[in-house]
Amino acid sequence: MQAKAKKIIFIAVLIVGCIITSLISTNDKEKTLPVSSLLQSAQGAVTSKAAQTKTVRVQVSGAVLEPGIYDVHASCRVEEAIAAAGGMTENADSERVNLVRKVRDGMQIRVPVQKAARTSRTQRKSAQAKSGLGESASKKYGSAKAGSGRNNSMMQNVRINSASAGELQQLPGIGPALAQRIVETRKGGRFTSADDLLRVPGIGKAKLAKLRDYVEVD
Template sequence: MQAKAKKLIFIAVLLTGCIITSLISTNDKEKALPGGSSLQSAQGAVTSKAAQAKTVRVQVSGAVLEPGIYDLPASCRVEEAIAAAGGLTENADSERVNLVRKVRDGMQIRVPAQKDARTSRTQRKNAQATAGYSASSTKKVGGTKAGSGRNSSMMQIVRINSASAGELQQLPGIGPALAQRIVETRNSGRFTSADDLLRVPGIGKAKLAKLRAYVEID
């Protein structure tokens, strides 16, 4: 009987130990879960921030085919941003843009147009506007030039729809820059009266009053 009682006591102690060990293990796991969850959340936040940092938003404008705002990889350069905007136009001046510069968030990339290209187009328009005119677009005018005291026999009537930029410079107060603007304005729509010269940037009512006697609509 004593041996049997000892055996029962041993089994009871063993079962009690197993139960206690199981409870301790469960508590340790439950304590570890909040910490593990926090670690996973922190890792997820870092991953999310890293993903956000991999893209930037930039504006591409100027001489590109499709100006606009683009989301690009943070590691890309200006030439890739321009490619995303459809590439350069025919008159883009790529020499004035640093194509290998890295882009940054909020950056504006503006591609300028070639000045030479604009000048060339203007010259072609001028040549077309004056082509076919065999007669001179200017003629002498008598009298005295108002406000100058100079003999206006040196002044000429200028046909403003056909005169070249050089001939327009014979008008009082018209220099090379203003003559060029007159030609450019004329190319966008012929003058129908002297008052149309007010469309030209730099010509106001006072200057128009001085020009009226020396211009002619043809």
């Protein structure tokens, strides 16, 4: 009888021991799981942060306010890269740009100009070029036309003793400075003949020969 009781007690102790061991093991697992989960979360956060901080370099050009080279997030779209360059100009053709395309390192994003704006700009440059040619031609041939006018008999002679500086400038080869010298010279003594113009600094025999037919001594 005593042996049977001891056997029962042993079995009971063994069962209790198994239960306690099982409970302890369960508690250890419950404590270990949160630590592993925290480590995985931390690693995921680090990876996510690294992805967010990674940048690529792109060039934005064309119809934008501030063309140039920009460092943008690796995950951003073309629209964001254009925004970094100040956005599009008023004449930008946004329909020809894929704004939702993802950017990549070394990418060039060119925003085209509207066709009407390009045509207008081309026409304006062409008009400016033609205007410049017209002005050049006028400067080139204007003096020749003026000279040919002075070579005919329709031009009235200029009275060198009474003509103003402005009137003296009508003579061939006489500019503002030389006209003023003629006025200053005659103050020292009137001109008695066209040859007296040789007294004026800057007028030599060659220039006098051109003036002789257009001056009159009064």
